[in-house]
Amino acid sequence: MNGVTDGPDPWRLTWGPDDLQQLAVTESLFTLANGHIGLRGSLDEGEPRVRSGTYINGFYEERPLPHPEAGYGFPESGQTVVNITDGKLVRLIVGDSPFDTRYGTVDRHERFLDLRTGILHRTTDWTSPVGARVRVTSQRLVSFAYRTIAAIKYEVTPLDGDLYLAIQSDLIANEPPDGGTGDPREAAVLECPLQSELGERAVDHAVLVHRTPKSGLRVAAGMRHVTAGPEQISRQLTVDPDLARLTVAASVRRGESLHLVKLLAYGWSHRRSAPALRDQVDGALTVAGLIGWDGLATRQREFLDDFWRAADVEIDGDAELQQAVRVSTFHVLQAGSGSQRDAIPAKGLTGPGYDGHAFWDTETFVLPVLTYTFPQAARGALIWRHRTLPMARARAEVLGLRGAAFAWRTINGQECSGYWPAGTAAFHLAAAIADATARYVAATQDEEFERRYGAELLVETARLWMSLGHFTRSGDFRIHGVTGPDEYTAVVDDNVYTNLMAQRNLREAVQACGRCVETAARLGVTDHEITEWRAAADAVYFPYDRALGVHPQSEGFTRHGEWDFERTPPEKYPLLLHYPYFELYRKQVVKQADLVLALHLRGDAFTADEKVRDFAYYEARTVRDSSLSAATQAIIAAEVGHLQLAHDYWAETAFSDLHNLYGNVNSGLHIAALAGSWMVAVAGFGGMRDHDGELTFAPRLPPMLSRLSFCMRFAGRVVDVEIRRVADRPSGDPASGDRARGGSDDPPAIVAGEQTVTYRLLEGEPLQTHHHGEQVLLRTGEPVTLDVPALGRVAPVTQPPGRQPAGRR
């Protein structure tokens, strides 16, 4: 089914003929994007298709948010990503038959995405219903180097005899929407979202300018072509309000080909006039014409070489996972790379899921990966948050709070959440923004960013927490009535994750004000305020259940009724589609890592024993109905010694979309889950932590792997960590280890001397780090190799019946 299953190429994602049956999956996975433009991986000829899609970051239409019962502060209008003018279309007529793989015969079909060149390749050999045979090849790229430009190289070759061929290269707006599934996570479908404002036709290019009626945003799309082939090629360019078309026709002899290079440029603005936008796109097309296809392809490769040099993960012992982790990392790059000051939506620019909104996933799961691999993208995404500060301050005021209340889900920064218990109340978003800010600053030492943007984000979120929390009579600082990451529990008191992240937020704000006194002064920060932040941080309360020896996810959680997993059949998952919130909220059932996420991001607040007990407790109650869970579970499983389980969860997060595990990949990729693929390698098996900006490692290999290496950027350095299995285990099958249910006679998980780690500083000043708690000084050209300490057997853990991850062996 999936072309990757037999001997996958580690750098190429390939689908053969089954691509045509798997378009719901491949259209998303073959999306090309650069953080600014996104083109879904539709076939050149447009059909067959499941969902077409061309997106431009930040471009949306408004829609009403009707509430059956109004409430103060409920947002009344929402935003939906718009499928803008489609420039991908290149239709072909062979003789008098339209090239369409649903008719005639497909003799050969393959598409592959090359992760090193950033180019999507396609080859199809086709026999028309009347017997004419052609080969169609195409290459497509969305330029990382030139964010407004995309290009398609298209070639048709008659395979048997001379043929009349015609190519129609389109710009088309307002394509009828592809139907949704009724899943609440889908996007609102807008009919005809674009009003034509201007169409331009010149000798070699065409531009269409449209405008959204409600949000009033303008978008211009332009195309320009270079053709080659037979001497006689007829060309005709037409422009209608919603359709610009270049038709190229020729009689092509056997042995000749008809070539077309289509250059695309996009621009949008909420301020610039239609003529100004048209001219902008015209200009971009002229530049693209100068660079040409080959120039674009060369720059694409250079860009990616540079990226992979400090971002790649190498895995020996699991070839599928090797490929999946690279595919994942590539898509994370695509989601964020072009971001100068743009959001990174939950789906990137790969589909209309979640209405194209950005959530806390960006800061919590995506930005850490970008911070360590492509930090300018993390910077851009944080500047986008900073741009939304006026709206966040206004929202805080509406809510009777201080500081900034950022939108739970949004495109332009306005709150679009229609269900406040899992929207407005999820204030942990503020801490996620603060955490990502502090991490970015620590990992890049980007002082200019901190002064201009970062400190303000930290101050305004710290102010929010001060108005959200309160000191009790006993002197605790408590935060009540908020929703933590686990969406199967809402509006609770003292969510451990939230409280600990707020604590970090307050402390980071104190420190940032110490470094950026002018910014602090501009924001009116007072000494009293800083004293309060420090006092609140020191007094943050989080509950502990002494009887059970675990931390309740939030106050009272461990007293709640247990979910009846035995009577929950597989078809009732995800639970939110089959049970009311009411039932989910009051039971001990966890959608996604929450307390376990605290064990990762605030691991400094827990003892090793607490992590073991807490992980086991929540592991038995976490159903992973969210894609934002497996990676975190993998990271903590690895930390507490469940290395095989960590490997299983790693695969789950890496295969989220390749295996369509959530059944909705046609709405777009799960960018945060994919980001988890990199993070499990680095923070899970590499044991990388960065508490308080200090970089530490505690690497361990899972049983199946013989080697794992990864790179990351940190404070101007590039660090390479390589874990190797150097000795056979004394006895037994290493892979069976973790799952065995046995007594103390079980072999240990890792024997002393079995694994070594080599640290290499590839670039930058000497770096002080830690290997399993031991200080290590790294210098360029001086690799350091150290043993992985022995690891005893840990008590087995269980998942809810039927919710075990797929075993990886």
Add this chain to the structure above:
Amino acid sequence: MNGVTDGPDPWRLTWGPDDLQQLAVTESLFTLANGHIGLRGSLDEGEPRVRSGTYINGFYEERPLPHPEAGYGFPESGQTVVNITDGKLVRLIVGDSPFDTRYGTVDRHERFLDLRTGILHRTTDWTSPVGARVRVTSQRLVSFAYRTIAAIKYEVTPLDGDLYLAIQSDLIANEPPDGGTGDPREAAVLECPLQSELGERAVDHAVLVHRTPKSGLRVAAGMRHVTAGPEQISRQLTVDPDLARLTVAASVRRGESLHLVKLLAYGWSHRRSAPALRDQVDGALTVAGLIGWDGLATRQREFLDDFWRAADVEIDGDAELQQAVRVSTFHVLQAGSGSQRDAIPAKGLTGPGYDGHAFWDTETFVLPVLTYTFPQAARGALIWRHRTLPMARARAEVLGLRGAAFAWRTINGQECSGYWPAGTAAFHLAAAIADATARYVAATQDEEFERRYGAELLVETARLWMSLGHFTRSGDFRIHGVTGPDEYTAVVDDNVYTNLMAQRNLREAVQACGRCVETAARLGVTDHEITEWRAAADAVYFPYDRALGVHPQSEGFTRHGEWDFERTPPEKYPLLLHYPYFELYRKQVVKQADLVLALHLRGDAFTADEKVRDFAYYEARTVRDSSLSAATQAIIAAEVGHLQLAHDYWAETAFSDLHNLYGNVNSGLHIAALAGSWMVAVAGFGGMRDHDGELTFAPRLPPMLSRLSFCMRFAGRVVDVEIRRVADRPSGDPASGDRARGGSDDPPAIVAGEQTVTYRLLEGEPLQTHHHGEQVLLRTGEPVTLDVPALGRVAPVTQPPGRQPAGRR
């Protein structure tokens, strides 16, 4: 402003000329209804008006309930009461001028509602713009005895000289909706909700039949007239799809009058055909014609005489309150009287507020009053709940629960709540239904009702609680994630009110199954089930805060942050219109009696000291943004000795609509608040309790009153209780007592011998009751007079700043 303020007639609600400026208030207060038909108190001529309205119990149209983010189990369609065909209209033309008080001169205007006759009277002397003077008088009734019939007696008299007069008597459908205010508590306004199906015109009557397009309900409205006056009267009857009109014209001499009696009949059905409904209404009109105006008026008076005999409250010392309590009780009767198996909506049939839905208020606040004054109405309302059992069972199944989950808000029994935290989650409704059922059965000994309806309601609600609650490791039975009565707190654990009411529900179910073994068998009740109910009831947990010595309203409540009342200006009330739920939920701010309601309805579960402390604690945090609060606060204030405060709250509940305290009386009356007027007299100052079906009293007079008496029905008896002040207090001003802030030198609240109580059994078998804990046996003809025990001074209590009740002195 309000005509009642100077020397109000204890049996008449009168408005003078200011009626015309106060139509927003008087249209609702002059509503005539019989539980089946409701006619708002519009002027005969239709205008000026604020909101016209003609309602028929159970008649609704469906409307979509759009959710900005869908969720499993969210209701997708709602119901809205329909303003049906208006038969109240009687327009008058004087010469060639339409009679309209906004033009010409109003020389005299008065309307009054006579609470003993049930007739609304109107007199207006008017000079037309061209100087013609007339007197218009009308009387209007909605028959208690004949539930489908209403009647208007209309009379015009020239005051100066001969005049041409024309009267247009209309039936009009689809009047343009009167605009809403945007308040979320308002009804959805439907445009043209009725489709004409049939119009009939006969010699003396007309019938219009309409149908709602979505809910598919049919309504027929008919009118029939008797005219008298000058010998020559021209009559013309026309029928169009949405308008039937009788026009009567005559030249009327000075000294003569033109008389019109208009008889109205209504019928509706979801099953019967249009011709069948037309014939039904034709028949009703024929009967009404036989009875005639005088017959209807006589039966109305007889009905009310019978009602007041066992329902009246007499108050010496507060004439306004005397009138207000009677007005209140009258409207409670109107809301429930005709109910054979109909809901009693929150607004009765007085307006479209809350979409015409019924809520828990009916069972909790209205049915107790009806149970003790007009029990057949309580029976009908409970049978209506029973009729909705199939929907409630289906809803429970959707929610993954057992038993019956009744609709939080509904007209036909389907859940219409669009905001589940204050809808679906408010499962205390189930206990309210059970409590009303048990009370009705205990107070009426209506065994046939219990067998056919009551036991099933108790069993199915008990089953609901068993699926809502769970036993913890420590053996407690806890109920998590539900919402109690206080709507400023939602989705909490172990709400004390809910848990205690569930406990009673379970116990009543056990007892009902013991009495109705056949019903229990039919419902498949097992011994095991009964054992479980008993075990759960015995193990019900409710939290207690030892440090504060009070009961938290729900687990953790007393740890929540305090609301900043000092910084909450008066214009920010009601808080729900100015603060988000998020903010309200996490703070110690209480919309309405919740724990205090538990002190009343489950007073048997608290010690006297606990009541004192709990009342004081919640009194300081309760803002009374709900009309469902003051009465309960009055009852517990009286019980714990704050007699003046109880009097103040009594006035607040009784004047809810007379003084338009909530600013929305034009949407209809607050029937439950009005029911509180009677209940404060009986359960507050009378100290009446009925725990486990045992009737007890603990009467006390507040300082201002010299006498208070009330009647009630109980188990086939009529009991009269009269409290008198028989001695002057030793010193000081009794009225200043409660509010004084002083030490132990303060005079006691009640001195021994100051007050006596006389108990009279007016009807029925001897009755064993209690006076302040002392057993009393009552027999007819043998009044028992007892002293009210002395009452010491209780520590003062406070309300949130600015939320003190208006003082009553």
